Amino acid sequence: MASMTMRxxxxxxxxxxxxxxxxxxxxxxxxxxxxxxxxxxxxxxxxPVKSASTVVNVDFDVSLRQIIELSEKDQIFRINLWLRVYWxxxxxxxxxxxxxxxxxxxxxxxxxxxxxxxxxxxxxEETYGNIEAITDVTVTSTGRVTHLxxxxxxxxxxxxxxxxxxxKQECILExxxxxxxxxxxxxxxxxxxxxxxYVTPNVEWILNGAPMIRKVxxxxxxxxxxxxxxxxxxxxxxxxxxxxNMVLPCIILMILNxxxxxxxxxxxxxxxxxxxxxxxxxxxxxxxSGSLPKTSTTTPQxxxxxxxxxxxxxxxxxxxxxxxxxxxSGPASRPLPRWLRxxxxxxLARLFCMDTIAEEKHEDEEKAVVYNPFHKENQTxxxxxxxxxxxxxxxxxxxxxxxxxxxSREYSAPARPKxxxxxxxxxWKMAALVLDRALMxxxxxxxxxxxxxxxxxxxxxxxxx
Ligand SMILES: *[C@@H]1O[C@H](CO)[C@@H](O)[C@H](O)[C@H]1NC(C)=O
Ligand SMILES: *[C@@H]1O[C@H](CO)[C@@H](O)[C@H](O)[C@H]1NC(C)=O
Numbered sequence: 001m002a003s004m005t006m007r008x009x010x011x012x013x014x015x016x017x018x019x020x021x022x023x024x025x026x027x028x029x030x031x032x033x034x035x036x037x038x039x040x041x042x043x044x045x046x047x048p049v050k051s052a053s054t055v056v057n058v059d060f061d062v063s064l065r066q067i068i069e070l071s072e073k074d075q076i077f078r079i080n081l082w083l084r085v086y087w088x089x090x091x092x093x094x095x096x097x098x099x100x101x102x103x104x105x106x107x108x109x110x111x112x113x114x115x116x117x118x119x120x121x122x123x124x125e126e127t128y129g130n131i132e133a134i135t136d137v138t139v140t141s142t143g144r145v146t147h148l149x150x151x152x153x154x155x156x157x158x159x160x161x162x163x164x165x166x167x168k169q170e171c172i173l174e175x176x177x178x179x180x181x182x183x184x185x186x187x188x189x190x191x192x193x194x195x196x197x198y199v200t201p202n203v204e205w206i207l208n209g210a211p212m213i214r215k216v217x218x219x220x221x222x223x224x225x226x227x228x229x230x231x232x233x234x235x236x237x238x239x240x241x242x243x244x245n246m247v248l249p250c251i252i253l254m255i256l257n258x259x260x261x262x263x264x265x266x267x268x269x270x271x272x273x274x275x276x277x278x279x280x281x282x283x284x285x286x287x288x289s290g291s292l293p294k295t296s297t298t299t300p301q302x303x304x305x306x307x308x309x310x311x312x313x314x315x316x317x318x319x320x321x322x323x324x325x326x327x328x329s330g331p332a333s334r335p336l337p338r339w340l341r342x343x344x345x346x347x348l349a350r351l352f353c354m355d356t357i358a359e360e361k362h363e364d365e366e367k368a369v370v371y372n373p374f375h376k377e378n379q380t381x382x383x384x385x386x387x388x389x390x391x392x393x394x395x396x397x398x399x400x401x402x403x404x405x406x407x408s409r410e411y412s413a414p415a416r417p418k419x420x421x422x423x424x425x426x427x428w429k430m431a432a433l434v435l436d437r438a439l440m441x442x443x444x445x446x447x448x449x450x451x452x453x454x455x456x457x458x459x460x461x462x463x464x465x
Contacts, residue, residue, distance in 0.1 A: 030100030035107065038092055044113045047184060048089035048143075055186045058115045059086040060175065060229050063195040064210055065150070067202040070157060070169065070235065072292055076123065077157035077171045079233070083131065084190070085147045087115060093143040103141045109133035114147065115185055120174040120228065124154035161292055164300035165242035166457050168208070169235045174215075176228030187227045188214060194231055204241075208234040239457075242302060246284060247455065250309055253277050254447045257313050260320070261440035265327040265432055274317045281310045305454040312446055319439045327432035336427045344431040344438075352437045 047056050061084035068078040089112065096103040114133055122129030135149040157171035177185045194210035213230040257277050263270045285306045292300060299307075336345075348354075 027100045027102055031102045031105060034094060034099045034102055035105055038094070038105075039107070039111055042091060042112065044111065046113065047180070048087075048091050048113045050090050054090075055183065056087055056115070056180075058117070058177075058185055058187045059190050060084075060117075060187055060212075061086075061190040061195070062210075062212070062231055064199045064207070064233075066200040067205055067207060067233070067235070068152070070159065070171065070205060072159045072161060072164075073294075075157055075159050077155050077233075078152065079155075079171075079173070080150065080152045081194075082148065082150050083117075085115065085117065086190070087145050089113065089139065089143045089145050091143075092139045092145065094141050096141045099141075104138055106136045106138050109135065109137045109147060112137065112139075112145070115187075116178050116180070117175055117187075118178045119153055119155060120176055121155045121172065122153065123156050160298065161295070161300045162298040164292065165237055165239040165302050167237050167300075169205075169237075171233045171235065173231040173233070174228050175231065176226060181222065181224035182216060182227040183224055185227070187229050189229055204238055205235040206238060208236050210234065246288060246302065247305070250281065250284060250306065251451065253280055254309055254312070254451070257316050258440060258444040258447060260316060261323075261436050261443065265320075265324045265436065270320050270324065271317065274313060274320055278310065278313045278317065281306060281313060285310070301454055305450065308450045308454060309447075312443060312450065316439070316443055319435075319443075323432050323436050323439070326435060327429050335424045336431055340431060341427070344434045345427070348438045349434045352434065352441065354434055354437060 049056060063082040063084065065080040065082060068080060070077050092105075092107075092112065094102075110133065114137070117131050119129040119131065131149075131151060133147065133149065135147070137145050137147045139145050153173060155171065155173055157169065159167075159169055161167060176187065189212040192212060194212060196207060196210060199207055209232075211232050211234075213232060215228045215230055216225045217228060218225050257274065260270060260273050260277070263273060285303070288300075288302060288306060292303070
């Protein structure tokens with residue numbers, strides 16, 4: 001009795017197992033049979049259409065994975081992406097309910113017809129742009145074929161470095177069929193923009209967008225149109241590296257260059273200081289030019305910035321030589337030329353609020369040199385003047401009187417006392433001081449202008465677009 005129940009139980013169990021496995025095995029058999037029947041007499045070199053005039057519509061989609069590199073020097077672009085290509089195969093259709101409910105099959109991609117999609121601007125040597133099928137395709141019962149596969153492309157990408165390091169580059173990947181014209185194989189994109197949600201961020205480039213464009217070309221060889229899909233990768237350089245490692249030190253050197261004019265001309269350090277800055281900048285320029293393509297068609301913005309800075313520092317060297325020459329006053333017997341005195345001790349000194357010191361010198365000079373009839377009156381004036389008007393008058397008087405002093409001095413040049421020579425030397429030194437201040441301000445201003453115009457992020461770009 002017990003063995004009887006045991007046997008029925010085992011039998012029942014076996015039946016259950018068989019029942020659960022049955023549809024699977026039937027389906028698997030059906031799939032094998034279906035595949036065999038589909039692929040017998042299948043010619044994979046012909047387009048899968050029953051009427052020769054039917055167009056095969058290939059839908060093209062891309063998911064971006066990683067921008068591997070964009071080399072400015074070699075103008076080579078390497079990218080890893082997933083291709084998704086869909087088309088209809090009229091010979092790979094079946095009625096699912098007649099084939100054990102099998103509604104999709106995976107077939108080795110070399111067993112069926114595939115669109116011969118090439119990357120036209122490929123420069124990888126092994127494949128010549130052919131997208132070799134390395135994965136299987138899936139086919140549904142309606143004949144829809146889906147081919148998904150990962151690929152790494154090496155393509156040419158012209159890099160325009162005019163705005164380096166604030167440049168934006170557009171690398172275009174051009175996909176199309178090599179042998180079929182647009183009348184036989186029509187390509188179109190599924191989404192107007194490539195999928196970007198799985199992109200690994202690149203350390204050097206930001207991917208701003210990846211639109212797709214459908215393009216129809218007619219080549220001189222053949223009258224029929226050829227359809228290609230352009231995948232435009234809009235890249236923007238991350239400029240922080242260059243700002244931090246090159247621009248920042250350069251700006252510091254620029255500031256030092258401005259304050260170099262603060263070193264007293266007769267300390268002997270000054271020229272060496274400027275030369276050191278110049279050398280440091282040349283070294284920076286060398287580093288920069290090593291990382292850029294050697295083009296002569298355009299100069300990168302950063303290069304122009306460096307060149308301008310070098311020009312500024314070079315100018316500082318030259319100006320410094322002039323100032324040092326001035327402060328050593330030259331032949332002791334020569335007074336400061338009239339135009340220089342006017343330019344430096346009058347206008348520039350006034351501009352840089354140094355006229356009080358300059359005036360002081362004049363007063364010294366005037367006391368030392370000649371007797372002057374206004375002197376007394378001046379002093380008495382000073383004792384009792386209370387109104388601005390009177391001050392003005394006294395100022396004007398002083399100017400006239402200074403002129404007189406100068407004239408008389410120039411005429412009585414041959415017999416000059418020692419005191420006068422010293423006064424002249426002082427005047428030369430004073431001129432050097434004023435010139436120094438003027439140079440410091442103008443070099444500072446020029447530095448600011450260079451920084452503002454050449455370190456702008458998107459000034460020119462907006463004009464172009
Ligand atoms: C598929 O086959 C079933 C059963 O033979 C039939 O009823 C159905 O109409 C067929 N479907 C198509 C789309 O031909
Ligand atoms: C090709 O595809 C485009 C867009 O999908 C469509 O507008 C065009 O009519 C198609 N051409 C042919 C010949 O089917």
